[in-house]
Amino acid sequence: xxxxxxxxxxxxxxxxxxxxxxxxxxxxxxxxxxxxxxxxxxxxxxxxxxxxxxxxxxxxxxxxxxxxxxxxxxxxxxxxxxxxxxxxxxxxxxxxxxxxxxxxxxxxxxxxxxxxxxxxxxxxxxxxxxxxxxxxxxxxxxxxxxxxxxxxxxxxxxxxxxxxxxxxxxxxxxxxxxxxxxxxxxxxxxxxxxxxxxxxxxxxxxxxxxxxxxxxxxxxxxxxxxxxxxxxxxxxxxxxxxxxxxxxxxxxxxxxxxxxxxxxxxxxxxxxxxxxxxxxxxxxxxxxxxxxxxxxxxxxxxxxxxxxx
Numbered sequence: 001x002x003x004x005x006x007x008x009x010x011x012x013x014x015x016x017x018x019x020x021x022x023x024x025x026x027x028x029x030x031x032x033x034x035x036x037x038x039x040x041x042x043x044x045x046x047x048x049x050x051x052x053x054x055x056x057x058x059x060x061x062x063x064x065x066x067x068x069x070x071x072x073x074x075x076x077x078x079x080x081x082x083x084x085x086x087x088x089x090x091x092x093x094x095x096x097x098x099x100x101x102x103x104x105x106x107x108x109x110x111x112x113x114x115x116x117x118x119x120x121x122x123x124x125x126x127x128x129x130x131x132x133x134x135x136x137x138x139x140x141x142x143x144x145x146x147x148x149x150x151x152x153x154x155x156x157x158x159x160x161x162x163x164x165x166x167x168x169x170x171x172x173x174x175x176x177x178x179x180x181x182x183x184x185x186x187x188x189x190x191x192x193x194x195x196x197x198x199x200x201x202x203x204x205x206x207x208x209x210x211x212x213x214x215x216x217x218x219x220x221x222x223x224x225x226x227x228x229x230x231x232x233x234x235x236x237x238x239x240x241x242x243x244x245x246x247x248x249x250x251x252x253x254x255x256x257x258x259x260x261x262x263x264x265x266x267x268x269x270x271x272x273x274x275x276x277x278x279x280x281x282x283x284x285x286x287x288x289x290x291x292x293x294x295x296x297x298x299x300x301x302x303x304x305x306x307x308x309x
Contacts (some may be wrong), residue, residue, distance in 0.1 A: 005290040006282045007166075007251035007298065009196075009230065012036050012271045013052060014236075014257025015059035015088040016119060018134040020126055022260045024269050028054045029068035033076075036069065038272035039255070042081040043279040045295035047073065048082040048109065051099070053202035056131045056174045059088040061095045063102040068307045070103060078292045080301060081106035082168055089117040089146035090137070090165040097156065100139070104308040106301045107194070110156060112169050112176035117146040118202030143295075145201070157188050164302040170196045174218055181196070181222045189225035191303030193234065194299050195219055196253060199241055200234030203212065207237040212244055216218060229296060242278050246285055254278045 012035040013026045029051075031104060035179075036047045048225035051065040066083070068171035073081060083105045087096035100108040107224040129135050160167075167189070171177050173307040183189045191205065197215040205215065212231065219229060231249035233241030242252045254274040262268035279289050296303065 011257035116203030
């Protein structure tokens, strides 16, 4: 675990929330770039990135949509770039892998197990939709399997690891930690592992403090000192989980991918706003926020100069 230095990751747009849910959700390449740079300036060492169709906001893994904002982010800040291989749960693995394969980032996300990914409860919270695809996609998650088989994970590791890309291992339940331990035992992943325990998605573990403690205890038992722990909390529990993890020596992830909020009933207007909130929590505990280069050292990353961005 990082001692005294907390890595803040910011996931600026994701594939879960839809344009009708917030006017502040970044959609275009320019918006994603500005959101990322703002988050980095506020203290995020790692920027986790998805792309969207600039016309209707639909999640899209076309590398040509990533390229414009990736180049701007790299030019204007030194944050670690973390590209999704999760995309959207309805996409094929081949679709999801395209950006990370092309750009060979320092970090790529890697979902550590097949699961349900229930977004349909959000249908009850909104009545007016800008695009027909939004309610259809949310409804579709009622009968959707987010496929991340052992073969999928092994294929992804074998494809991206030779480029020096390391991974944000996204673990939505206890079984995902055991899956990761399996790949560590086989020598397909190497320490230090960057483990992102994800709380509050329907289909994964909940967001109660006992759930956070359970995932931490399990990871400690399986991985000992071979991992760096980070957390993300979906929705309203985002900042309370940030506070809990930071107090326990963990790293944190915020951003509009995970929560649209900046307090009860108050939409976050920027990703930077959430980063600043997390940073205030961390610094009020007497801890320091890691710089991008400190994050690179902690996670043993290859450096921005060895990517294809």
